[in-house]
Amino acid sequence: MADRSVQGAGIKIKNLYKIFGQRPVSYVEAVKKGMSKTELNEQHGHVLGLRDINIDMPAGCIQVVMGLSGSGKSTLIRHINRLIDPTSGEVIIDGADVCKMNQNDLREFRRHKTAMVFQKFALLPHRTVLDNTVYGLEIQGLPRDKQEAQARRWIERVGLKGFEGHYPNQLSGGMQQRVGLARALTNDAPILLMDEAFSALDPLIRMDMQSVLLDLQKEIRKTIVFITHDLDEALRLGDRIAILRDGEVVQQGTGQDIVLQPADEYISNFVKEVNRGRVIMVDTIATPAGAPATSGGVTVRTGTILEEAAKTMTDANQQYATIIDDNGKPTGVISMNNLIQAMVTPISHLTSKAAAE
Amino acid sequence: MDWFYSFPNMNDDTLRNLKKAMDEGFKAFTREYGDIIESFFQPLQYFLIEAERFMTTTPWPIMLLLIGGIAWIASRNWKIVAGTIITLLLIGYFDMWSDAMKTIAMIFVGTVVSIFVGIPIGIIMARSDSFQRVVNPILDVMQTMPSFVYLIPVVMLLGIGKVPGLIAVVIYAIPPMIRLTNLGIRLVDKDVLEAADAFGSSSWQRLKNVQIPLALPTIMAGINQTIMMALAMVVIASMIGVQGLGQPVLRSVNGQFFSLGLFNGLAIVGIAIIFDRVSQAYGKRLQKHQEVVHG
Numbered sequence: 214m215a216d217r218s219v220q221g222a223g224i225k226i227k228n229l230y231k232i233f234g235q236r237p238v239s240y241v242e243a244v245k246k247g248m249s250k251t252e253l254n255e256q257h258g259h260v261l262g263l264r265d266i267n268i269d270m271p272a273g274c275i276q277v278v279m280g281l282s283g284s285g286k287s288t289l290i291r292h293i294n295r296l297i298d299p300t301s302g303e304v305i306i307d308g309a310d311v312c313k314m315n316q317n318d319l320r321e322f323r324r325h326k327t328a329m330v331f332q333k334f335a336l337l338p339h340r341t342v343l344d345n346t347v348y349g350l351e352i353q354g355l356p357r358d359k360q361e362a363q364a365r366r367w368i369e370r371v372g373l374k375g376f377e378g379h380y381p382n383q384l385s386g387g388m389q390q391r392v393g394l395a396r397a398l399t400n401d402a403p404i405l406l407m408d409e410a411f412s413a414l415d416p417l418i419r420m421d422m423q424s425v426l427l428d429l430q431k432e433i434r435k436t437i438v439f440i441t442h443d444l445d446e447a448l449r450l451g452d453r454i455a456i457l458r459d460g461e462v463v464q465q466g467t468g469q470d471i472v473l474q475p476a477d478e479y480i481s482n483f484v485k486e487v488n489r490g491r492v493i494m495v496d497t498i499a500t501p502a503g504a505p506a507t508s509g510g511v512t513v514r515t516g517t518i519l520e521e522a523a524k525t526m527t528d529a530n531q532q533y534a535t536i537i538d539d540n541g542k543p544t545g546v547i548s549m550n551n552l553i554q555a556m557v558t559p560i561s562h563l564t565s566k567a568a569a570e
Numbered sequence: 571m572d573w574f575y576s577f578p579n580m581n582d583d584t585l586r587n588l589k590k591a592m593d594e595g596f597k598a599f600t601r602e603y604g605d606i607i608e609s610f611f612q613p614l615q616y617f618l619i620e621a622e623r624f625m626t627t628t629p630w631p632i633m634l635l636l637i638g639g640i641a642w643i644a645s646r647n648w649k650i651v652a653g654t655i656i657t658l659l660l661i662g663y664f665d666m667w668s669d670a671m672k673t674i675a676m677i678f679v680g681t682v683v684s685i686f687v688g689i690p691i692g693i694i695m696a697r698s699d700s701f702q703r704v705v706n707p708i709l710d711v712m713q714t715m716p717s718f719v720y721l722i723p724v725v726m727l728l729g730i731g732k733v734p735g736l737i738a739v740v741i742y743a744i745p746p747m748i749r750l751t752n753l754g755i756r757l758v759d760k761d762v763l764e765a766a767d768a769f770g771s772s773s774w775q776r777l778k779n780v781q782i783p784l785a786l787p788t789i790m791a792g793i794n795q796t797i798m799m800a801l802a803m804v805v806i807a808s809m810i811g812v813q814g815l816g817q818p819v820l821r822s823v824n825g826q827f828f829s830l831g832l833f834n835g836l837a838i839v840g841i842a843i844i845f846d847r848v849s850q851a852y853g854k855r856l857q858k859h860q861e862v863v864h865g
Contacts, residue, residue: 324770335765
């Protein structure tokens with residue numbers, strides 16, 4: 214099913230502003246002209262939630278939005294299905310602006326276009342796993358047998374077969390979030406919104422759930438918006454990552470972009486702790502193919518991460534390897550020296566920039 | 571310094587005229603609308619009479635089984651069922667069976683009316699803060715106003731009998747129903763509500779699938795309180811002609827019959843305990859899945 218076509222719908226967020234307070238609209242202009250968050254809060258008692266957010270989320274990709282608490286990431290994801298109304302700006306999905314929909318259209322949009330997974334699971338405690346899972350379809354008014362058929366398929370897919378009749382309070386946190394995931398997937402919407410979905414789980418189970426999600430995504434190819442405060446999680450899951458701070462996007466790009474070229478001090482502080490060997494790809498540190506003699510016959514595919522390349526090379530006891538593209542054509546050479554240098558965390562932001570060049 | 575020692579009250583004549591005007595105004599209202607209001611409560615009277623007839627004409631062993639059965643279905647607890655049966659047997663043995671049945675019929679109808687009126691009011695209150703601001707003081711008045719005081723207009727409007735008694739019972743017993751419905755819905759987990767919204771629930775679906783089920787344990791506590799308060803009104807309601815265990819108590823107050831008062835009083839206590847234990851056990855069972863079992 215790997216070549217199954219992309220099901221997701223792209224999401225375009227344009228010039229999105231959110232101000233919390235009594236009269237948010239009257240301060241939008243001031244904020245657009247550059248009033249700072251502190252100024253707005255101290256002088257007018259309004260809180261700036263989001264400032265000029267522009268993110269283009271391609272269909273069928275996992276877009277991670279990362280930020281610490283208070284950065285506005287949960288506010289941002291709630292604008293996509295308009296659980297929060299924006300103060301100004303547009304969220305365009307399938308050519309329609311979510312922010313301009315009336316109540317009826319919005320309800321239909323939420324029923325058919327989006328599904329959401331929550332940090333605190335938000336399951337209905339009085340319903341069994343099966344009855345929780347059918348919730349979205351029940352709301353849509355599908356016949357019960359269809360609801361159940363769909364739900365059972367996804368319950369099995371997330372590994373909860375046999376637990377259909379259990380109540381949420383009989384399950385562990387990890388299992389409850391699997392129910393949350395199954396509930397969202399059963400809805401079969403092109404967009405999956407995940408608000409810190411794995412943050413409440415302990416590290417091992419979190420890793421496990423990340424694998425479940427990545428595995429599923431190969432099959433479902435939905436547009437997934439994933440909110441997290443954990444950079445490792447962001448790098449593992451995200452095709453694209455946007456980093457939010459104080460309601461503003463400070464950097465967006467692929468995980469590798471962010472690790473290699475952190476936009477500022479704030480991000481480089483984050484990046485310091487990252488296992489670079491799992492993020493950076495061999496292509497970034499390759500020197501042009503030239504001396505094939507030294508490569509000793511070991512080849513790695515383009516797009517391989519450093520850690521794997523290092524393993525291949527040490528297994529073969531080689532100092533050099535040739536990078537080949539999908540057609541087997543050599544595109545460059547890497548040396549063990551370069552590899553190790555790139556995997557070691559640079560001392561400062563500046564050196565990390567140098568390593569990228 | 572006269573005004574300092576005696577309160578400068580309203581002129582006696584003015585006060586008398588004010589009271590007279592209010593009395594006459596209400597009497598005129600009674601004359602004008604009494605019949606309409608009475609016919610409005612006609613279905614209630616029918617319901618009440620039918621309930622009472624059913625309770626008193628059904629042979630006692632069948633009633634006993636029926637009440638025991640309800641207690642079992644609600645509580646799933648043999649101890650509660652046994653307690654219920656023994657209490658009812660004792661009430662019957664002390665020759666208070668038919669009075670007890672009349673009282674239970676009254677409480678039953680009063681509770682049903684309170685539920686049907688109270689829950690919708692509680693729901694509206696939970697949805698609208700301004701409605702809550704209006705209703706809350708009214709509920710305060712209903713709960714603190716001495717019941718004899720609101721018996722007066724009720725009797726003036728509807729005379730003496732079952733329906734005015736029922737209305738008095740409902741006025742007294744409905745506030746906890748309304749308050750706890752409101753509270754229960756307001757306390758529903760915001761995260762779960764957000765999830766319901768995110769899946770595109772309409773406000774009716776939200777109410778039916780999330781708010782009511784999650785508020786149900788609190789609503790059950792309200793029903794329990796309503797039953798208890800309705801029972802507390804039985805004796806007072808007997809003053810305006812409601813039959814049942816309250817009548818003998820009233821008679822024993824007038825005639826100083828200590829044992830008669832005691833027996834009937836204890837019968838009321840017995841019925842109260844049955845209702846309380848059964849409805850609480852049911853409320854507990856409803857909550858079973860909301861408690862956190864896993865850490």
